[in-house]
Amino acid sequence: MAATLHDVARLAGVSFKTVSNVVNDYPHVRPSTRQRVLDAIAQLGYQPNLSARSLRSGRNGAISLAVPELRLPYFAELADEVIRAAERRGLVVLIEQTNRDRQREVDLLTSARLRMVDGLLFSPLGMTAEDVGLLEIDLPMVLLGERLFHPTVDHVMIQNVETARAATRYLLERGRRRIAVVGVHPGEVIGSAGLRLRGYREALEEAGIAVDERLFGPAELWYRHQGAEAAQQLMQSGVEFDAVFALNDTLALGAMHALITAGRKVPEDVAVVGFDNTDDGQYSQPALTTIDPGRREIAESAVAALVRRIADRDLPVQHVPVGWSLVERASS
Amino acid sequence: MAATLHDVARLAGVSFKTVSNVVNDYPHVRPSTRQRVLDAIAQLGYQPNLSARSLRSGRNGAISLAVPELRLPYFAELADEVIRAAERRGLVVLIEQTNRDRQREVDLLTSARLRMVDGLLFSPLGMTAEDVGLLEIDLPMVLLGERLFHPTVDHVMIQNVETARAATRYLLERGRRRIAVVGVHPGEVIGSAGLRLRGYREALEEAGIAVDERLFGPAELWYRHQGAEAAQQLMQSGVEFDAVFALNDTLALGAMHALITAGRKVPEDVAVVGFDNTDDGQYSQPALTTIDPGRREIAESAVAALVRRIADRDLPVQHVPVGWSLVERASS
């Protein structure tokens, strides 16, 4: 069906290897020969067979991005940026969804599908500290987030603790004293939830305010729905609060919706701060104050780190920190 | 590095072809031999080389999904569903972003990267009627949306006209008479914008109401920001309106934000209806009435149609309609 090097060679009257040399910009090709080959390529619409090239070269020109779910705006925007960063380097991105499921994450790491790509960007959510050993796979990999630590695996680190501390401190500085937290995962310590909660605790301690666990709104999943539910339960519980720190924007928007529906004024009665700076917080009603974790930089750094790792497997471990900022809007 | 059929064969004491037969569940393998081979596979952690398999078989086990931008919630959720539908069929999804750019869409169709996949799901936005001929590519392809018609290309069709007519009729039935439209692309006829606007016109005509073009809020891009701007301009223009039909949810949320910020009550003063039923409309303040175009069904049908086309290139053209519904919420 499709033309091969041999077809082009026949048409141009050269050996197929010369065509290969032209395609790969091998220097020692006579200009006239090169032109004849290029003409033949154009005439036949030749395009190299990537499977054959991969087989021969061991490179695929593709990387995988494994995220919990694309429908969560944070990951959609992250994927968007990763695809752009990869494209700048001539790489194509294949997306895997793990649905926050530990088993799916574990299976992914040994999946035969990974043999289709040169490297993996992995944003784990479900794996636990005990699974850390499973991260020692043969494929170049860069972890995204602060979820799992492994001494020998590359990592682009979101500053979960530091940023959460800043968000909490910001609310304290504006006079809020009863700050509820939405999205808590009880007992969890090393995940985004655990780390952000730690930042919250640290800020309160700094300010000499005792942590009141009645202000914790647990939410296993971080969708709008769970945010709304958590806020409702906080209100029903009768505990007083003048601010909500939601552990991501999606939760924040759900919580804000529930608060306003229940007649609380945002930010007058309750200030709301989110985390992620996704697009949807910018035009919510009111617009959402949030932490910008530097998503574009995360994507760019992660792809860059992965490309380095693919090029040199013996590189020292890369732990890349990422800049962040607090985005102040109307909800606080 | 990685084990091959030959390595396994050596360990199991059989020819490499027998190993291949075991891997491919070829029936005539003695149970004892099979077991010996399976043990060797397990011991070496053998996984087939997918490039070699592709080269030999001509199949890649991957499809591409080309969308304008993943950061638009509609496409993120679509991609999510497509990945799930593909996974059910053992296919992996590679995502291309065209950024709504005509040139990028055109380039994509002849891109060498497409040789990495068995088929393409393509949601074109920038291509014009003149580019339609470019859709005749050698690769199995299914178009998503109602944007481009081509007599010989498979198509999963969103019912743009019909649904927009229903949305408008719904507003008319609730007594609204001055319905603004946000997201209009002036002069455009065959795109989502043009078709949805046509549905709007038809509903007004049915009701015997003249179309007032002062109620059109143009917006080339369909982000929240443009929705907000369009609403602001409508308000500044002084034209009266008691409803907004936004051509997608993202625009609707932006418009709603602008309306509320300007002191208009939604839905009392202005009813707002969107299009797409993305997750973010569900917990906006107020929650957004919208058209559900059947995204999950679109994804499922599209992948199914693509798989059929890959299996049989001589199949008659597939034009698959998709069911839809109107989701009533607090904004109207």
Place this chain on the structure above:
DNA sequence: GACACGATTTACAACGTTGTGAACGGCATC
């Protein structure tokens, strides 16, 4: 015990590419 006939296993040739090294050609040098 030879023969036939499945069941099982194997050898070999692709698939289309790139890397290696050898062959070829022309030109300058002596």
Place this chain on the structure above:
DNA sequence: GATGCCGTTCACAACGTTGTAAATCGTGTC
């Protein structure tokens, strides 16, 4: 005119798999 050199071209052998067809094995039949 032979020698050497460099620029150019080519032959061949991988890469790891699957399809085809042939070889081998085992069992039942006469």
